[in-house]
Amino acid sequence: MKLKQLEGLLGTLQQFSHPKIELEQYPTGPHIASRLLYTAENTYGDISGKIVADFGCGCGTLGLASALLDAEQVIGIDIDPQSLEVASENAVDLELEMDFMQCDINNLRWRDHLVHTVVMNPPFGTRRKGSDIEFLAKALKVASCAVYSLHKTTTRDFIKKIAVRDFNARTAEVLCELRYDVPQLYKFHKKKEVDIAVDLWRFVPNANQAL
Amino acid sequence: MRLLTHNMLSSNVKGVVDGFPLRLEAEKWVEKEVELNVDFLRHIFHKIEWKALAGAARAVGYGELPDEADAAMLDAEDFLRRFHHALLEIHVEEGALVCPDTGRRFPINKGIPNMLLNEDEI
Ligand SMILES: C[S@@+](CC[C@H](N)C(=O)[O-])C[C@H]1O[C@@H](n2cnc3c(N)ncnc32)[C@H](O)[C@@H]1O
Numbered sequence: 001m002k003l004k005q006l007e008g009l010l011g012t013l014q015q016f017s018h019p020k021i022e023l024e025q026y027p028t029g030p031h032i033a034s035r036l037l038y039t040a041e042n043t044y045g046d047i048s049g050k051i052v053a054d055f056g057c058g059c060g061t062l063g064l065a066s067a068l069l070d071a072e073q074v075i076g077i078d079i080d081p082q083s084l085e086v087a088s089e090n091a092v093d094l095e096l097e098m099d100f101m102q103c104d105i106n107n108l109r110w111r112d113h114l115v116h117t118v119v120m121n122p123p124f125g126t127r128r129k130g131s132d133i134e135f136l137a138k139a140l141k142v143a144s145c146a147v148y149s150l151h152k153t154t155t156r157d158f159i160k161k162i163a164v165r166d167f168n169a170r171t172a173e174v175l176c177e178l179r180y181d182v183p184q185l186y187k188f189h190k191k192k193e194v195d196i197a198v199d200l201w202r203f204v205p206n207a208n209q210a211l
Numbered sequence: 212m213r214l215l216t217h218n219m220l221s222s223n224v225k226g227v228v229d230g231f232p233l234r235l236e237a238e239k240w241v242e243k244e245v246e247l248n249v250d251f252l253r254h255i256f257h258k259i260e261w262k263a264l265a266g267a268a269r270a271v272g273y274g275e276l277p278d279e280a281d282a283a284m285l286d287a288e289d290f291l292r293r294f295h296h297a298l299l300e301i302h303v304e305e306g307a308l309v310c311p312d313t314g315r316r317f318p319i320n321k322g323i324p325n326m327l328l329n330e331d332e333i
Binding site: 049051072073075079081084085088097099100101102103104107108109110111113114115 | 212213215216218219220221222223230231243245248250251255258260299321322323324325326327328333
């Protein structure tokens with residue numbers, strides 16, 4: 001599938017109709033989402049034929065993009081039942097198979113390393129401090145191949161240090177720096193769009209050595 | 212929820228050490244064909260807890276998996292087809308997952324298991 005085609009399909013997905021502030025529900029736009037998954041597949045071969053988990057899947061954008069790029073099985077996890085409902089409708093609309101699970105990422109208990117790749121756009125931790133780090137810790141625990149994630153550029157040094165030192169990442173690499181338009185979903189955002197600098201990361205867990 | 216997903220999942224209730232496998236109670240399920248990927252099956256076989264898979268398959272009325280399996284069986288086309296079918300083609304739509312240690316039930320509605328815990332279970 002061509003990048004443009006992937007981006008186009010992701011643009012047709014329904015997104016949060018009543019985003020919940022406390023859960024930091026803003027979608028990854030089709031531009032960023034398509035590039036994230038396209039890089040994961042075409043540069044690193046981490047998607048096609050793999051088991052992919054989408055942490056905090058929201059309306060399913062990243063997971064469905066993985067399914068479009070021929071992941072063998074995709075599992076989306078979110079704490080919010082309304083988002084999961086929209087995500088499963090999106091899957092039906094695109095005629096894709098994706099499994100879903102309602103769970104708080106902090107309490108997720110999966111056997112280690114059965115999932116190959118985790119893709120996620122975690123809450124940045126602006127509402128609940130540290131939730132980005134909790135997502136990362138859990139992702140690096142379950143994944144055997146790679147973790148793709150977005151984090152605020154201001155946290156770059158911290159993320160690098162903690163991933164390698166505490167979460168057993170073998171490598172932690174910023175693939176590119178993006179401008180992320182968080183749309184004005186929330187009243188407390190004064191401007192129409194809040195443009196923040198975000199890093200696209202690729203982490204390789206230590207488990208990868210065994211493969 | 213497909214049985215591959217079931218095979219990864221442990222009970223997350225506080226205090227539970229093993230919690231695997233969750234017992235599957237299936238009320239409604241559907242089957243959807245998926246293209247067979249031999250390389251994937253060969254690779255994933257080593258990570259699958261076979262007894263849990265065979266048990267879950269029986270819970271959805273599929274008794275075609277042997278009680279035990281070893282890698283040599285992967286050479287048989289017939290075995291691969293059954294393994295593939297159980298792992299990827301059966302979707303549990305309604306039912307529950309039950310913690311083997313505490314008996315806590317996690318409902319499955321519209322194909323989505325709800326693994327959220329109450330405050331006192333975290
Ligand atoms: C920034 S949004 C990303 C949504 C979607 N992945 C996307 O890329 O469009 C973060 C998502 O994480 C979910 N979330 C927040 N905290 C969570 C938690 N503790 N466990 C599971 N999901 C959570 C939210 O409901 C929301 O859907």
